[in-house]
Amino acid sequence: MSTEAMTATVDAAEAFGAMQFIWREAEILDRLDYKAWLPLWTQDGLYIIPTELGVKDHADALNVAYDNAEMREARVKRLRSGFSMSASPPARTVRTVSRFVFERDGDVLVVRSAMQIAEYKFERLRTIAADVEHHLEAAEGGQWQIGRKIVTLINADDYLHGIGYLF
Amino acid sequence: MTTTTSRGGVAIDCGHLVRDDRVHTSLYKDPAIFDQELDRIFRNTWVWVAHESDVPKANTFKTSWVGNQPVIVTRDKTDTIHVLLNRCRHRAASVCEKKKGKSSVFVCPYHGWSYGVDGALRKVPHASGYQSEPEKAELSLVSLRVETYNGMIFATFKDDIEPLVDFLGPAKKWIDLFMKQGAGFGVKTLGEHKFRFPGNWKIQLENTTDAYHFPIVHKTFLDSLDAETENIFDVLGHGGWVENLGNGHSVMVMIPDLIDLEDNLDAPIPDRFADLAAELVAEGHDDATVRKVVRAVGGTGFNLNLFPNVACSMAFFRVLRPVAVDETEITHVAIGMDEGPVAGNRMRLRLHEHFQGPMGFGTPDDAEGWERVQRGAAAGDDLWIMVNRGVDAPEGAAEAGHDAGDVSAETGMRAAYQQWKRMMTA
Ligand code: FES
Numbered sequence: 334m335s336t337e338a339m340t341a342t343v344d345a346a347e348a349f350g351a352m353q354f355i356w357r358e359a360e361i362l363d364r365l366d367y368k369a370w371l372p373l374w375t376q377d378g379l380y381i382i383p384t385e386l387g388v389k390d391h392a393d394a395l396n397v398a399y400d401n402a403e404m405r406e407a408r409v410k411r412l413r414s415g416f417s418m419s420a421s422p423p424a425r426t427v428r429t430v431s432r433f434v435f436e437r438d439g440d441v442l443v444v445r446s447a448m449q450i451a452e453y454k455f456e457r458l459r460t461i462a463a464d465v466e467h468h469l470e471a472a473e474g475g476q477w478q479i480g481r482k483i484v485t486l487i488n489a490d491d492y493l494h495g496i497g498y499l500f
Numbered sequence: 501m502t503t504t505t506s507r508g509g510v511a512i513d514c515g516h517l518v519r520d521d522r523v524h525t526s527l528y529k530d531p532a533i534f535d536q537e538l539d540r541i542f543r544n545t546w547v548w549v550a551h552e553s554d555v556p557k558a559n560t561f562k563t564s565w566v567g568n569q570p571v572i573v574t575r576d577k578t579d580t581i582h583v584l585l586n587r588c589r590h591r592a593a594s595v596c597e598k599k600k601g602k603s604s605v606f607v608c609p610y611h612g613w614s615y616g617v618d619g620a621l622r623k624v625p626h627a628s629g630y631q632s633e634p635e636k637a638e639l640s641l642v643s644l645r646v647e648t649y650n651g652m653i654f655a656t657f658k659d660d661i662e663p664l665v666d667f668l669g670p671a672k673k674w675i676d677l678f679m680k681q682g683a684g685f686g687v688k689t690l691g692e693h694k695f696r697f698p699g700n701w702k703i704q705l706e707n708t709t710d711a712y713h714f715p716i717v718h719k720t721f722l723d724s725l726d727a728e729t730e731n732i733f734d735v736l737g738h739g740g741w742v743e744n745l746g747n748g749h750s751v752m753v754m755i756p757d758l759i760d761l762e763d764n765l766d767a768p769i770p771d772r773f774a775d776l777a778a779e780l781v782a783e784g785h786d787d788a789t790v791r792k793v794v795r796a797v798g799g800t801g802f803n804l805n806l807f808p809n810v811a812c813s814m815a816f817f818r819v820l821r822p823v824a825v826d827e828t829e830i831t832h833v834a835i836g837m838d839e840g841p842v843a844g845n846r847m848r849l850r851l852h853e854h855f856q857g858p859m860g861f862g863t864p865d866d867a868e869g870w871e872r873v874q875r876g877a878a879a880g881d882d883l884w885i886m887v888n889r890g891v892d893a894p895e896g897a898a899e900a901g902h903d904a905g906d907v908s909a910e911t912g913m914r915a916a917y918q919q920w921k922r923m924m925t926a
């Protein structure tokens with residue numbers, strides 16, 4: 334899609350609303366407020382973190398996460414339980430999301446962005462970078478819901494470390 | 501007694517650091533011991549490099565490691581597998597930086613020397629500047645000795661050690677049982693999770709046959725399962741055992757009912773696999789295939805630890821690579837059925853993601869535990885790591901005459917450390 338076509342279909346107010354939504358999600362995740370994170374999703378939403386770059390068919394590939402609603406709930410329960418050694422205490426995170434690009438795909442607003450996370454634990458500060466793709470669907474009251482979120486880490490196909498929080 | 505290492509350094513006398521029931525903390529911390537391990541263990545025995553399905557056809561390759569040395573695993577036109585040091589013979593540039601792929605030639609990007617998949621030096625640009633052809637013949641990529649067993653490819657720097665089959669010994673039976681999860685289709689790799697933890701490689705080696713930690717560390721994984729599955733993973737006190745298989749290898753049987761996946765094929769299909777069974781029927785598979793696939797899909801009920809760097813663990817390969825005395829890279833290789841039903845392989849991927857990988861419900865907690873061992877080992881220079889658990893007799897059917905203990909015993913760790921001691925003091 335050309336830049337012209339994109340700007341023609343996504344107006345500034347809509348774009349800013351989507352950015353605000355994504356920033357709010359980022360803040361919820363940094364606060365570890367996972368209970369507030371779950372309702373941001375559509376019922377059949379998919380949370381995907383691939384292990385390879387450029388994969389089209391995530392269902393038939395190995396991912397770091399490929400979560401439907403049930404798995405997202407289980408994940409949140411696990412992270413909140415206090416019994417997961419890697420998440421109690423969790424690393425602290427501060428993330429920035431920027432470099433937004435908007436594209437309209439029928440009723441879905443596709444937002445691609447760059448994310449950087451600073452992670453701190455055990456006197457160690459790490460930086461994690463990722464390309465993020467949100468598929469946003471209009472929900473009641475002028476709100477958005479996430480129909481799909483794909484977090485492609487810059488080093489998706491290389492080694493990572495144990496991660497006790499969410500991207 | 502002072503001896504020298506093969507690289508000329510002064511060898512450390514490691515014999516007193518391993519006792520029958522404990523090992524000295526310096527095994528996790530001393531960089532000189534780590535160097536000696538690379539030398540005496542990783543350059544001195546069979547080391548796992550890949551699965552045959554990683555190089556499925558002629559001219560396919562995968563990059564891997566033997567200890568800390570980068571290698572390329574290739575397959576030539578005659579189906580022979582080669583393991584080549586990934587280092588140009590001219591001035592040492594790596595000749596391949598892709599993880600896997602297809603190529604009939606490796607061209608060094610620095611000055612253009614090119615090598616065949618068997619390592620032979622093929623072409624040298626402006627060759628007239630060199631003296632003679634015979635010199636060229638001596639400059640192949642360095643080729644390691646390679647042997648395979650049931651799809652698993654091992655390489656070694658040593659030309660004179662025992663054949664792979666002898667090294668594996670009683671572990672072969674367990675490899676054969678493990679590969680039955682191919683459900684008659686054969687086993688193929690489906691993808692990899694890779695992660696590092698700041699800790700010594702032997703901390704992970706111990707973990708593969710450590711059922712003692714399972715209900716504690718993996719409580720949140722167990723809590724995420726349905727009741728039926730949770731029961732299956734309730735492994736302590738349900739007939740499992742750990743058995744020393746010799747040469748540092750060991751097996752931990754957690755779910756005795758899942759030792760042989762070709763047994764009990766007539767049993768009713770468990771509820772959690774009902775949807776999968778329906779999908780397989782819809783895909784057009786006959787009843788026998790459906791039952792085989794359903795029974796195989798969750799993997800075997802045991803972890804087989806092969807010294808020093810690979811495990812066949814329930815439904816995946818777990819490979820370790822020593823990076824530094826306090827840094828280790830782990831690869832969890834997801835496996836599935838070669839040409840097998842799409843629905844079955846998809847289920848295997850989802851089950852793998854559930855526990856494994858940097859964000860799985862199990863792995864990050866293991867990784868945190870291992871890191872804590874390394875952090876804690878900084879305290880107390882003269883303390884010991886205890887691996888003495890296991891006074892109870894095995895409940896299950898260990899091989900007569902084998903050293904075995906109940907499923908939570910530390911028998912597997914003792915087996916590995918005795919092999920470590922043999923190799924480090926040889
Ligand atoms: S280093 Fe490879 S051709 Fe020179």
Ligand SMILES: [Fe+2]
Binds near residue numbers: 707713717718862866
């Ligand atoms: Fe574990």
